[in-house]
Amino acid sequence: MTASASLKLPVPTGVSDRLKRKLSRNLKERVIESILFAAAAFSVFVTIAIVWVLVKESWAFFEHVPVTDFLFDTQWTPLFDDAHYGIMVLLSGTLTSSGVALVVAIPLGTIIAIYLSEFAGFKLREIAKPFLELLGGVPTIVYGYFALTFLTPILQKIYPDLPGFNLLSAGLVMGVMIIPYVASLSEDAMRAVPMSLREGSYAMGATRLQTALWVVTPAATSGIASAYILGISRAVGETMILAVAAGMQPNLTFNPAEPGATITSYIVQVALGDLPHGSIGYQTIFAAGLTLLLMTLAFNLLGYWLRKRFREVY
Amino acid sequence: MQIQTGLEAGVEGTVLKAEVRDLDFHYGAFHALKRVSMPIYDRRVTALIGPSGCGKSTLLRCFNRMHDLYPGNRYSGGGIVFHPDNTNLLAPEVDPIEVRMRISMVFQKPNPFPKSIYENVAYSLRVRGMRNKNELDDRVESALKGAALWNEVSDRLKELGANLSGGQQQRLCIARALASDPEIILFDEPTSALDPIATASIEELVTELKEKVTILIVTHNMQQAARISDYTAYMYLGEMVEFGVTDQIFIKPTKKATEDYITGRFG
Amino acid sequence: MLKAADLGAIRAIITRAKRWDLFFAVLGLLSLMVGVLTFTVLFLDMAIQGVPRLSLDFFTNFPSRRAENAGILSAWVGTILVMLVTALAAVPLGVAAGVYLEEYAPKNWITDIIEINISNLAGIPSIVYGLLALGLFVYYFGFGQSILSAGLTLALLILPVIIVATRESIRAIPQSIHEGSYACGATTWQTVSDHILPYSSAGILTGVIIGMARAIGETAPIITIGALTFIAFLPPMPFAGDPAAGMFEWIFAPFTVMPIQMFNWTSRPEAAFTVNAAAAGFVLVFMTLAMNGLAIYLRYHLRKNIKW
Numbered sequence: 108m109t110a111s112a113s114l115k116l117p118v119p120t121g122v123s124d125r126l127k128r129k130l131s132r133n134l135k136e137r138v139i140e141s142i143l144f145a146a147a148a149f150s151v152f153v154t155i156a157i158v159w160v161l162v163k164e165s166w167a168f169f170e171h172v173p174v175t176d177f178l179f180d181t182q183w184t185p186l187f188d189d190a191h192y193g194i195m196v197l198l199s200g201t202l203t204s205s206g207v208a209l210v211v212a213i214p215l216g217t218i219i220a221i222y223l224s225e226f227a228g229f230k231l232r233e234i235a236k237p238f239l240e241l242l243g244g245v246p247t248i249v250y251g252y253f254a255l256t257f258l259t260p261i262l263q264k265i266y267p268d269l270p271g272f273n274l275l276s277a278g279l280v281m282g283v284m285i286i287p288y289v290a291s292l293s294e295d296a297m298r299a300v301p302m303s304l305r306e307g308s309y310a311m312g313a314t315r316l317q318t319a320l321w322v323v324t325p326a327a328t329s330g331i332a333s334a335y336i337l338g339i340s341r342a343v344g345e346t347m348i349l350a351v352a353a354g355m356q357p358n359l360t361f362n363p364a365e366p367g368a369t370i371t372s373y374i375v376q377v378a379l380g381d382l383p384h385g386s387i388g389y390q391t392i393f394a395a396g397l398t399l400l401l402m403t404l405a406f407n408l409l410g411y412w413l414r415k416r417f418r419e420v421y
Numbered sequence: 422m423q424i425q426t427g428l429e430a431g432v433e434g435t436v437l438k439a440e441v442r443d444l445d446f447h448y449g450a451f452h453a454l455k456r457v458s459m460p461i462y463d464r465r466v467t468a469l470i471g472p473s474g475c476g477k478s479t480l481l482r483c484f485n486r487m488h489d490l491y492p493g494n495r496y497s498g499g500g501i502v503f504h505p506d507n508t509n510l511l512a513p514e515v516d517p518i519e520v521r522m523r524i525s526m527v528f529q530k531p532n533p534f535p536k537s538i539y540e541n542v543a544y545s546l547r548v549r550g551m552r553n554k555n556e557l558d559d560r561v562e563s564a565l566k567g568a569a570l571w572n573e574v575s576d577r578l579k580e581l582g583a584n585l586s587g588g589q590q591q592r593l594c595i596a597r598a599l600a601s602d603p604e605i606i607l608f609d610e611p612t613s614a615l616d617p618i619a620t621a622s623i624e625e626l627v628t629e630l631k632e633k634v635t636i637l638i639v640t641h642n643m644q645q646a647a648r649i650s651d652y653t654a655y656m657y658l659g660e661m662v663e664f665g666v667t668d669q670i671f672i673k674p675t676k677k678a679t680e681d682y683i684t685g686r687f688g
Numbered sequence: 689m690l691k692a693a694d695l696g697a698i699r700a701i702i703t704r705a706k707r708w709d710l711f712f713a714v715l716g717l718l719s720l721m722v723g724v725l726t727f728t729v730l731f732l733d734m735a736i737q738g739v740p741r742l743s744l745d746f747f748t749n750f751p752s753r754r755a756e757n758a759g760i761l762s763a764w765v766g767t768i769l770v771m772l773v774t775a776l777a778a779v780p781l782g783v784a785a786g787v788y789l790e791e792y793a794p795k796n797w798i799t800d801i802i803e804i805n806i807s808n809l810a811g812i813p814s815i816v817y818g819l820l821a822l823g824l825f826v827y828y829f830g831f832g833q834s835i836l837s838a839g840l841t842l843a844l845l846i847l848p849v850i851i852v853a854t855r856e857s858i859r860a861i862p863q864s865i866h867e868g869s870y871a872c873g874a875t876t877w878q879t880v881s882d883h884i885l886p887y888s889s890a891g892i893l894t895g896v897i898i899g900m901a902r903a904i905g906e907t908a909p910i911i912t913i914g915a916l917t918f919i920a921f922l923p924p925m926p927f928a929g930d931p932a933a934g935m936f937e938w939i940f941a942p943f944t945v946m947p948i949q950m951f952n953w954t955s956r957p958e959a960a961f962t963v964n965a966a967a968a969g970f971v972l973v974f975m976t977l978a979m980n981g982l983a984i985y986l987r988y989h990l991r992k993n994i995k996w
Contacts, residue, residue, distance in 0.1 A: 119507050119508065119509055120509070121507070123506035123507070123508045126520065139877045140788075140877075143784045146782075147785040148798075150806050150847065153809060157812065157819075157820045161819060161823075215722055235720060237984045241980050241981070244902065246976055247908075248969070249950070249972060251951075252734070252954050256962060256966075257730070313705075314706060314709040315709050316708050340813070346815045346907070375908060379911060392912075393823070396816055406811070487867065518875055519873075522873035525873075548873050548874045549873065594868070597872065598872075
């Protein structure tokens, strides 16, 4: 047989039995793939379910309460005879406590990140990172207990007028709780900055601090911004520290030295009592939850946009 | 014995194992193989040489349908006819799994599974559903013997494959490829990650293996191609420049481009 | 040539820069100490208050109106049972989803939606999961305020953690191992079950432990589904009691868990209950620390032993 003859032939179209696709094997693979796909798609179902439940119950709520009242009323007394539904009241508690927390967590978290990434030796980093992780793993109820029984009494020694429940103590402890998230993610972003950039800076005679502030931090902006946004959305969504240490009285205030309810702690308060399913009081927690979801969604989108906008190209 | 040149290079007594016919291949929009044709002779060593990016590995990976694993790859014309089935390996109705059971592959860097030496070799039998312990033992032993590794590992089959030296790992991968009695073994630069001594042992093994199996080998190293192959194909920019008997390609290439590459004036 | 005066000025600048550098190094160490110190104080404060309360009785008694008789029996049993449901639901689902996204998913908009969706889920506050569970599990599916509802809620909560951990440990397996398996004639599922899952199992386990440690401490979503805080009985044992309980009756039983028990005691004004809260908190922190510590150890060990 010579090659020259056969090479002029067209490619055969028949397929031998041995090489044909095997139906049973194909079928089995398809079934498995479908099951795995269903598992992955399940997460989409969870999101749909969250939106569906919140919107359904909130819809019922907004049939009783005009949206304008919800947004602009300055009282939140859904369980009183003279019911008011001003979400601003809860929002003020959420914003105040989150503000206090972020004032603690963002500077400290950033400094720790810079320190670990640019100053600390290998040994210290290897110990500090897991330790920060442990700090982030402590249940928040324990932080709440700590704020109420340890920090508040100390703060009361400094400011005797401070009430036993206050947003300040809760916010400060919440800040410490958030430090690991901010520090860890920012540090990851800084470590991803290539060594060559740092070497360029050091070669100019810059110190570690100058390199960190002028070269590394700007290069890691989007990662650091996502870390901040994660910190903010943790603060806004945090529940137990506030439920335990900030009191649960709705209070339209931006003064951290007062007690106050947040969106989250209000939900806990209602859930602790037994409100009948389908009552307006029951529906309020879904309206509050929807507000919370929209806020965190906005932060997520902002983070997504920031990552796209300031994506580092090394 | 009259030895013909170029594509007509059929040696008396040789049988065609496969033919590449006018093969086109695309990575997305990139035209990686352009109307490539070449014969593969049964129980002979065929080497693919050419500068980096010439498409030699791409062509090799068509034979066992490795390209099917990644999206965007397209067999866009022609085919590879496999004998004696007389079937185009690239036809959509052909099951890549069946192809890979008959055409096995050894990679550039040794890639033993993080399993025992025994399980590494037995794996290509297990995927075919072989469960019989005695049969597995026999086949593993003969594959390891075929890969000239048996004497070194017979007393430590339970150890991890990663504990072997680089050359031994590559021979383990050859044993894995041999275990299922393939008809063709594809070698993708099998010695590029090895030291000269390990390289020599792999080369020797390849020469022995051609008694039983057809071998297609991609290599960077022209001396290696000259040492071990019966036929050599020179590729450049996705095209088949010249195919012929190895001695002829290296001593008296018909094309100027081949001569330039081989003499080191280019590439 | 630099003039002497210039040289002096430059030296002054360098000295100043070095001083700032040192200042920041100290500041960084101090900031780190804030975290370390807070944790140490928190842990010691709770240990000093709570540890004397930790007797065998504390673990074998039900909660009680009298602080000195109260214990955490129903709480730790509840926690274990809820965690069992959580693990059984979240681990197969999360691992399957992770495997699909890494090994099967084509590059198209459906995959994009799933991926964006998972990272979004990870950012949703836990209390929102509580509301979902209240509306869906408790009322719509009629599971009531049961171990099943709580376990499924926490499973949804930690699903993103497990999916991400699965994907990361699969991604750590080199492509050459995939190709080696396919080149032997393995199907996708054979490649996954014979190679991908075994080689990534330690990484997945780490993620599961971290997820479970998070679930064990979660309080808000469990309160939201309306779990009772005063439970002086245990869920029915399978095939025990009269009439004999069914195999799965316990999953529909009311329950309490450790963090809820702690919350209950924390919100009582009497000092004796605060001590109970400290003791429960100590046990809880110990549990989560042990789990996280195990995960960190596993990961560290894994990084050292990996060899491809």
